[in-house]
Amino acid sequence: xxxxxHNTNNNGTRMKLTLIDLKGFKAIDAHFGQKIPLGDVTxxxxxxxxxxxxxxxxxxxxxxxxxxxxxxxxGKQGVGQLLFYGPKVTESISFILHFSSEKATDTYEVKLSxxxxxxxxxxxxxxxxxKNGREKPQEYxxxxxxxxxxxSKDERQTSKVVYSLLSGIRAYHFHDTSDTAPxxxxxxxxxxxxxxxxxxxxxxFLKMLKEHDEYARYYDRIVRHIQRVMPQFGDFxxxxxxxxxxxxxxxxxxxxxxxxxxxxxxISDGSLRFMALTTLLxxxxxxxxxxxxxxxxxxxxxxxxxxxxxGMIHTVAQKTQILVATQSTRFVDExxxxxxxxxxxxxxxxxxxxxxxxxxxxxxxxxxxxxSELWEKNVLGGQP
Numbered sequence: 001x002x003x004x005x006h007n008t009n010n011n012g013t014r015m016k017l018t019l020i021d022l023k024g025f026k027a028i029d030a031h032f033g034q035k036i037p038l039g040d041v042t043x044x045x046x047x048x049x050x051x052x053x054x055x056x057x058x059x060x061x062x063x064x065x066x067x068x069x070x071x072x073x074x075g076k077q078g079v080g081q082l083l084f085y086g087p088k089v090t091e092s093i094s095f096i097l098h099f100s101s102e103k104a105t106d107t108y109e110v111k112l113s114x115x116x117x118x119x120x121x122x123x124x125x126x127x128x129x130x131k132n133g134r135e136k137p138q139e140y141x142x143x144x145x146x147x148x149x150x151x152s153k154d155e156r157q158t159s160k161v162v163y164s165l166l167s168g169i170r171a172y173h174f175h176d177t178s179d180t181a182p183x184x185x186x187x188x189x190x191x192x193x194x195x196x197x198x199x200x201x202x203x204x205f206l207k208m209l210k211e212h213d214e215y216a217r218y219y220d221r222i223v224r225h226i227q228r229v230m231p232q233f234g235d236f237x238x239x240x241x242x243x244x245x246x247x248x249x250x251x252x253x254x255x256x257x258x259x260x261x262x263x264x265x266x267i268s269d270g271s272l273r274f275m276a277l278t279t280l281l282x283x284x285x286x287x288x289x290x291x292x293x294x295x296x297x298x299x300x301x302x303x304x305x306x307x308x309x310x311g312m313i314h315t316v317a318q319k320t321q322i323l324v325a326t327q328s329t330r331f332v333d334e335x336x337x338x339x340x341x342x343x344x345x346x347x348x349x350x351x352x353x354x355x356x357x358x359x360x361x362x363x364x365x366x367x368x369x370x371x372s373e374l375w376e377k378n379v380l381g382g383q384p
Contacts, residue, residue: 046343051352052325168290199276270300310334329372
């Protein structure tokens with residue numbers, strides 16, 4: 001096997017995920033499939049049931065695939081829920097992920113086939129690399145037929161780069177703010193390597209930022225942004241719990257200098273979600289995931305908080321890619337038409353359809369209407 005040259009993000013370039021070519025997964029048909037374009041910011045806009053959450057689920061499956069736990073994911077979800085209309089209609093899921101930088105393009109191609117007893121196995125796994133300016137890509141296949149991906153164990157440079165990109169994808173869902181939500185519970189102080197998908201270790205993560213010499217300024221920035229949306233908020237009180245210095249809780253004080261200590265159960269659901277979102281998006285660049293997925297992050301947020309959230313997304317997109325699934329008109333107006341991918345339901349073929357907007361075709365419309373108004377008028381599509 002020839003040694004493959006590879007761009008390792010020298011000179012400030014960064015490899016990005018630019019396109020998902022997906023077939024047979026959930027509401028995406030197995031014959032034609034869908035091509036889902038991705039930019040620095042990608043806003044998936046569509047009605048309930050259109051298929052936005054299926055893309056979020058696909059990224060979650062990628063997480064399990066890269067950690068050697070695909071069969072755990074399949075077992076929990078059920079093969080019938082993953083294959084388009086079940087194994088009687090669809091025998092496999094296939095996808096091609098396209099990555100590109102200023103110097104090179106990579107692809108990672110996988111086929112997951114149905115097998116008994118009620119499982120998916122990897123029947124094909126292929127990696128390609130093409131240096132920009134060269135006509136033909138270099139490609140190779142990984143050993144297939146097993147239950148798990150061989151990408152993490154492959155020593156070739158392109159495999160290492162692709163694996164690093166995929167393992168850096170994180171999907172976040174901060175919707176659980178119930179009385180028993182992990183975000184409201186005490187947390188082990190050392191659980192602070194990264195912010196967890198449900199924000200359950202938010203207190204420990206914030207404590208780490210606050211006490212870290214290089215990260216303290218990012219903690220201060222997080223506090224300032226929370227104060228913009230929650231004026232009564234003063235600061236977090238992240239001392240360990242009395243009698244147990246191994247645990248911390250998301251306590252806080254108000255801006256009035258009172259000695260009264262508030263707990264996480266004394267924060268509104270929207271404010272608690274905003275705290276988690278702010279911490280995620282404004283954390284130190286060195287800790288940021290390589291790709292962030294947020295599913296309807298605007299739920300429960302005040303309009304001013306939605307504007308603040310959109311501003312943070314624009315900021316973090318300079319360092320990492322971010323994908324957001326939404327159906328919020330207020331949120332959509334904070335972005336450009338180039339950022340939007342419309343998700344529709346094709347009732348004839350009973351599948352989801354993804355469409356990138358044509359900014360030039362919308363120029364005349366946007367002189368008189370906002371994006372949300374065009375969506376409500378069904379000019380953009382994505383309506384029931």
